[in-house]
Amino acid sequence: MLFNGLPRESVPKLERPASLREQVYEALLDLISSRSLHPGQHLVESELAGHLGVSRQPVREALQQLNTEGWVDLRPAQGAFVHEPTEDETDQLFVVRTLLETEAARLAAIGSSGQGLDRLDELCANGEAAVAADDVGAVVIANATFHACVMELAGNAVLAELAAHVEQRVRRYFTPNVRQAWVEHRELISAIADRDDARAQQVMHAHTVDARTRFPARPGS
CATH class of the missing domain: 1.20.120.530 (GntR ligand-binding domain-like)
Structure with missing residues (x-):
């Protein structure tokens, strides 16, 4: 067997594709990179969700990914903002x-x-x-x-x-x-x-x- 001898916990479990989250991520990335969303602009989850026709959850997940990649800044008690490069x-x-x-x-x-x-x-x-x-x-x-x-x-x-x-x-x-x-x-x-x-x-x-x-x-x- 392929995984014989490996501890069960060492084999990762694959998650189901989060296609909606990825679509939201790609849409927001395009809006930011094209400057439709401006540097420093406040990104309100509810407004983005309404414009994109999705719930707030995939928007929140997409913003977290964009924050990790440096496109968005997540500020405690303030929310998400388009990153302003120094x-x-x-x-x-x-x-x-x-x-x-x-x-x-x-x-x-x-x-x-x-x-x-x-x-x-x-x-x-x-x-x-x-x-x-x-x-x-x-x-x-x-x-x-x-x-x-x-x-x-x-x-x-x-x-x-x-x-x-x-x-x-x-x-x-x-x-x-x-x-x-x-x-x-x-x-x-x-x-x-x-x-x-x-x-x-x-x-x-x-x-x-x-x-x-x-x-x-x-x-x-």
């Missing part, structure tokens, strides 16, 4: 983002394909159009999709997984409509097309470091 937290986040994105740019330049370059060009054009239309929401989506495509071209699944986690945290920072960012994207495409991994690294490093200067210490401030 300047140090912000700096640390962007340092990690720079490391991951720079390595992805290098790998993408080494292994890029014509089809991948066409996709980057298309995404860059979408972003430029969104900037011209002053559509901040579309710019945010286009930017995230562009960087995700670079990760895909890098061909490293672990790197992409880590970068996706970091990018989700970056989303909660206000992204201004900056034309220069898309000029830098064009420079990156050129470097990748030339298979110049050193220049791709340089362009991406400068791009991500410059991005940090566009964000205030606290999202939305």
